[in-house]
Amino acid sequence: MNAAIEVSNLAKIFGGLRAVDGVTLQVAPGERRALIGPNGAGKTTLFHCVTGTLLASSGRVRLFGFDVTQLPDYRRTELGMGRTFQITNVFTELSLVENLVLSIIGTDRRKWIMHRPVSAFPAIREQALAGLEAVGLADRSDQPVKLLSYGERRQLELALALNTSPKVLFLDEPCAGLSPGERTRIFNMVRALPRNITVILIEHDMDVALGLADRVTVMNRGRVMAEGTPDDVQANPEVRDVYFGHA
16 A cells, blocks of 8 residues: 655755755555654655645655655645644634635635635535534634634634545644643544544644654654654654753
């Protein structure tokens, strides 16, 4: 069986800076993979190159065996990549359900039907409402996003990513800036995702990262420095020195 995500010798160079420097990794279908490392390790740049926000300088990215290295991000989304970002990226003046309707239409052929209003496609609104239900926001569906707390916006962004029907979901620091209660809520939502969705996340909260992951990849200075189970990674003395600090 093909890997869900296969990255081969991937590099991203900005001038003289090798932000990602020859990264190779494979993520199995249905796996939960945590990507950890100190600030500046190249984790988000790697996400950008894999999901198409940036094109890699060299190397290959494959999605279930299909080479997507040169495809733009919207084509990768159509093929099954979903993504959240470090900073929430939603339309604050629109309602929650309107945000989800737009995300659904964006990957649907009906977006080219200009002569009919969105209301002519009630199934789209029903799908959007179901997405809000899945993240516990159905009772806020018609409220403008600007009224949501930061944690609720993270929930909405997760719903937006899931509503593109991803095969592989990339989560960039989903718990950053959240209160303990909000972190627990997002943790439980991610943990409850079905195994037909492969999840790859960047997370600095080690309780979240190691609690969700089947395997962990540790990056430092643009390279993979260690990989293994959460227990393996925590026991690795080099990882303790670079990331966790001395015991």
